Amino acid sequence: MDRLTLVDEWTIPIARFVQGEFALVDRREPVGHARLLMRMKDVSCLLVLGDDGPTGVLWARDVGPNEDALRVEDVMRPRVPSLPPYTPAREALEVLRESAAGCAAVVEGGRVIGMVTSADVVRRMMDGASAPMGK
Numbered sequence: 826m827d828r829l830t831l832v833d834e835w836t837i838p839i840a841r842f843v844q845g846e847f848a849l850v851d852r853r854e855p856v857g858h859a860r861l862l863m864r865m866k867d868v869s870c871l872l873v874l875g876d877d878g879p880t881g882v883l884w885a886r887d888v889g890p891n892e893d894a895l896r897v898e899d900v901m902r903p904r905v906p907s908l909p910p911y912t913p914a915r916e917a918l919e920v921l922r923e924s925a926a927g928c929a930a931v932v933e934g935g936r937v938i939g940m941v942t943s944a945d946v947v948r949r950m951m952d953g954a955s956a957p958m959g960k
Contacts, residue, residue, distance in 0.1 A: 835950070839917045840910035842949045843931045843939030849874050850883065850897055857893030859883055872930055872940055873901045879930040879937060881905050907932045914946050921946070 848866040850859045852875050859871055863885050873881040881901035892900055905926040908917055910933050921929055921943040931939040 835915040836913045838911045839908060839914060839931060839941050839946065842914070842917075842941050842945045843910065847872055847937075847940040849937075852880055852896070852898040852901065854897050855893060856883075856888055856895045856897055856900060859897050860885070860888060860893065870928060870940075871897075872905065872928075872937065873897055878935075879905050879907060879932075882926045882928055884927060902926045905930055908941070909933060910938065914950065917941060918943055918946055 846866075846868075848862055848868050848871050850862055850871040850873055852873050863869065863871060869886070870882055870884045872879055873883055875881075875898075881898070881903045882905045883897055883901045887902065888900060902925055904924075906920050906924050906929040908920060908929045908931055910931050912920075917929065921927075921941075928940050928942045930937050931941055
């Protein structure tokens with residue numbers, strides 16, 4: 826991939842990078858339930874839902890061994906950013922870099938359609954962005 830191609834690919838919308846497979850957990854669930862859900866879904870993070878949509882993210886590495894009785898909202902990273910699917914890759918990386926959440930919810934028409942991390946975007950940029958993630 827030459828430099829011109831890489832520059833052009835920074836404008837590709839993040840819809841190309843979206844993880845369609847993602848898991849949700851309610852903020853009021855016990856951490857033990859969230860830990861089990863992560864194992865069952867084979868994911869390292871969960872998008873946390875509140876009453877009005879995405880409210881945070883829970884990463885496996887943020888959960889200590891003795892926190893199973895706590896609620897997800899007690900240990901989650903709050904304020905997960907939301908991005909529309911047409912957000913250019915460069916802009917998405919800037920938002921992800923500034924966020925403590927480590928990922929962003931991709932939202933279209935008020936509905937979460939996936940999640941994206943900076944690692945997803947960078948990996949796809951390095952591999953070429955000719956096909957949607959997971960294909």
